[in-house]
Amino acid sequence: MLSQFIGGQGRMLGELGIDFPEGTHPIGRLDNHSEGLLILTTNKKITKLLFQGEVPHRRTYLVRVYREVSPETIEKLRTGVTIRIKGNVDFVTTPCEVERVEEPENLFSGGYEYREGLPHSWLRITLTEGKFRQIRKMTRAVGHPCQRLIRISIENLKLGGLPPGQVQEIEEEDFFEKLRIPYLPPI
The missing domain is CATH 3.30.70.1560 (Alpha-L RNA-binding motif)
Incomplete structure (x- = not known):
């Protein structure tokens, strides 16, 4: 499955049958031959904080x-x-x-x-x-x-036993704490 909702070839996130909130996007993509933890969020600031910030994660x-x-x-x-x-x-x-x-x-x-x-x-x-x-x-x-x-x-956000294609919602403050980034409310 591709780590995107539209625009690719093959199975994509939109085919999971889950009603994601508008503006949901993946962070830290996985290629279609990889698997595991994928972060989905509507908070546009997270990508910059997590992967483009001064502190490596x-x-x-x-x-x-x-x-x-x-x-x-x-x-x-x-x-x-x-x-x-x-x-x-x-x-x-x-x-x-x-x-x-x-x-x-x-x-x-x-x-x-x-x-x-x-x-x-x-x-x-x-x-x-x-x-x-x-x-x-x-x-x-x-x-x-x-x-x-x-x-x-x-960081401290773990896949655990979450089965492929399943989603686990996390409270936003807990999410930021596990990723070790400062809490920023969405735009």
């Missing part, structure tokens, strides 16, 4: 990659790797948190089927920057193509 992902990942490769991911970004420019990613984790329990299948017996690893990666398809480019750059990508949190 942490986003955490569970990532399934092809093949076993060595400690040396994890260290490369942590300290920064060169990826290609918009304009065909090489970019060295900023240091981030990376750890190998056990396969998460209670994940929704998401329609993913993997060939049994192929080696893989699960990583937990926390970034404070978000270039287009950054995690996919990072893992590919170190020889471990991404097979599944799930955003599990933005």
Whole structure:
């Protein structure tokens, strides 16, 4: 599903059958091959505060990659790797948190089927920057193509057990507190 309401190809947010308030828009988009936590709001100030402000905000992902990942490769991911970004420019990613984790329990299948017996690893990666398809480019750059990508949190706002396609409304002041941004009433 695309993280937009109109103008794209494929399934979009407007097809969820939920009567969203006028002016609802996504923040921190996910591409159509990624899944997990997506923020929807009518408050136009949040995008600027969260992703364009002076204080970087942490986003955490569970990532399934092809093949076993060595400690040396994890260290490369942590300290920064060169990826290609918009304009065909090489970019060295900023240091981030990376750890190998056990396969998460209670994940929704998401329609993913993997060939049994192929080696893989699960990583937990926390970034404070978000270039287009950054995690996919990072893992590919170190020889471990991404097979599944799930955003599990933005700051202290967590996906938890919320099923795909479901929405959980949060009180605005609690929402701002979990995102660690100053409360600003909507326009």
